Amino acid sequence: MNATAKKLVAGLMALTMGASLAACGTDVAPAGNAPTQESNNEAPADNKGGDKTVGIAMPTKSLERWNRDGEYLKQQFEDAGYKVELKYSDNKTDQQNNDIQGMIADGVSLLLIAAIDGSTLSQTLDDAKAQNIPVIAYDRLIMNTDAVSYYVSFDNYTVGKLQGEFVKKQLDLDNADGPFNIEFTAGDPADNNAGFFFNGAYDALKFYIDSGKLVIPSGKKTFEQVATPSWSTDTAFENMQNTLASFYAKGEILDVALCSNDSTALGVAKAITTDYAGGNTPIVTGQDGDIANLRNIVDGIQTMTVYKNVNDEAAATLAVAKSILSGETPDEGLVSSLGADATYDVESYNNGVKVVPSYLLVPYVITKNDLQKLVDTGLYKWDSDNKYLESTAETT
Numbered sequence: 368m369n370a371t372a373k374k375l376v377a378g379l380m381a382l383t384m385g386a387s388l389a390a391c392g393t394d395v396a397p398a399g400n401a402p403t404q405e406s407n408n409e410a411p412a413d414n415k416g417g418d419k420t421v422g423i424a425m426p427t428k429s430l431e432r433w434n435r436d437g438e439y440l441k442q443q444f445e446d447a448g449y450k451v452e453l454k455y456s457d458n459k460t461d462q463q464n465n466d467i468q469g470m471i472a473d474g475v476s477l478l479l480i481a482a483i484d485g486s487t488l489s490q491t492l493d494d495a496k497a498q499n500i501p502v503i504a505y506d507r508l509i510m511n512t513d514a515v516s517y518y519v520s521f522d523n524y525t526v527g528k529l530q531g532e533f534v535k536k537q538l539d540l541d542n543a544d545g546p547f548n549i550e551f552t553a554g555d556p557a558d559n560n561a562g563f564f565f566n567g568a569y570d571a572l573k574f575y576i577d578s579g580k581l582v583i584p585s586g587k588k589t590f591e592q593v594a595t596p597s598w599s600t601d602t603a604f605e606n607m608q609n610t611l612a613s614f615y616a617k618g619e620i621l622d623v624a625l626c627s628n629d630s631t632a633l634g635v636a637k638a639i640t641t642d643y644a645g646g647n648t649p650i651v652t653g654q655d656g657d658i659a660n661l662r663n664i665v666d667g668i669q670t671m672t673v674y675k676n677v678n679d680e681a682a683a684t685l686a687v688a689k690s691i692l693s694g695e696t697p698d699e700g701l702v703s704s705l706g707a708d709a710t711y712d713v714e715s716y717n718n719g720v721k722v723v724p725s726y727l728l729v730p731y732v733i734t735k736n737d738l739q740k741l742v743d744t745g746l747y748k749w750d751s752d753n754k755y756l757e758s759t760a761e762t763t
């Protein structure tokens with residue numbers, strides 16, 4: 368992490384945690400260097416924001432991570448001297464279009480958008496383009512438009528791959544006899560990321576599925592068959608209940624519930640806890656490091672989550688936005704100043720009209736044994752019993 372990112376993280380920590388977290392982890396600036404809340408209110412030395420307002424469109428407050436994303440983005444852009452117009456659109460595509468139209472009418476200098484449905488924004492973004500407002504697709508790619516300039520996200524395929532490889536290692540698939548039973552739960556078909564997550568996981572396990580060492584008793588092996596609209600916990604719960612009732616009612620063993628993210632893992636784990644008769648504890652995967660899921664990991668109900676540090680994602684997005692707003696054309700050269708490990712990718716993300724240049728950060732696996740790593744980011748803290756994690760952010 369470079370000095371700017373350290374400063375941003377330290378500033379956020381100072382604002383959200385007060386002075387009490389002097390003993391924070393290795394990834395953040397030492398407490399002695401952290402700006403106080405007072406000094407943080409002054410415009411930073413590299414303040415280039417001037418009068419510029421950045422419009423930030425987030426999908427929904429109903430999924431934990433977007434609350435964190437919105438907060439970190441707002442904080443970091445404001446600390447860099449920008450004004451921020453932040454809107455959540457309740458997972459409704461019409462509302463997101465209206466919210467973005469409102470930002471365009473307000474004359475924002477740049478739009479950051481985490482799309483609800485990547486394919487529904489083309490007309491609105493034509494308007495943005497007509498007014499020379501650059502657009503960064505945040506976390507989820509925006510499809511079918513040439514108005515999107517950059518994409519900042521994590522390596523989405525790797526998220527799924529990490530889940531698949533985790534299962535491979537846990538079951539020792541190369542050496543164990545098996546066969547093992549697995550069921551997949553994927554994400555929202557309107558979210559371009561969801562297919563990448565599913566494919567990454569499936570590809571990592573395909574060899575064992577093809578050879579019969581991994582069996583899918585429900586037979587649901589395509590993305591379409593296991594997708595979960597809106598990443599809904601309730602839908603994932605109902606789908607898993609149905610799968611358990613149809614294919615595991617006679618005590619058949621479920622070894623793995625491969626879930627693409629934490630909101631779906633929450634529903635799947637609940638179904639397993641209430642309706643599963645097999646007696647063992649299936650491996651349950653996830654993604655995001657949501658607080659409820661980290662509790663489940665401590666309690667042994669979920670096995671892992673793929674963690675994406677969204678404070679780093681916000682810092683990387685700020686770096687790209689700053690560069691664009693300074694009249695530069697960000698490219699590979701920006702990678703070293705993003706504040707986190709990342710790659711510049713000009714091949715993987717074709718939105719149907721163009722390949723969108725992408726900055727992709729690196730996700731990693733968290734299990735029960737690694738929870739302290741999350742505390743070390745400064746974004747989580749142990750609760751008063753030192754048992755579960757809590758967020759240090761204000762809104763979650």
Ligand code: GAL
Nearest residue numbers: 430432507558560598628655
């Ligand atoms: C994806 C995102 C994931 C997860 C999911 C549900 O687009 O990359 O981290 O949060 O949406 O909101």
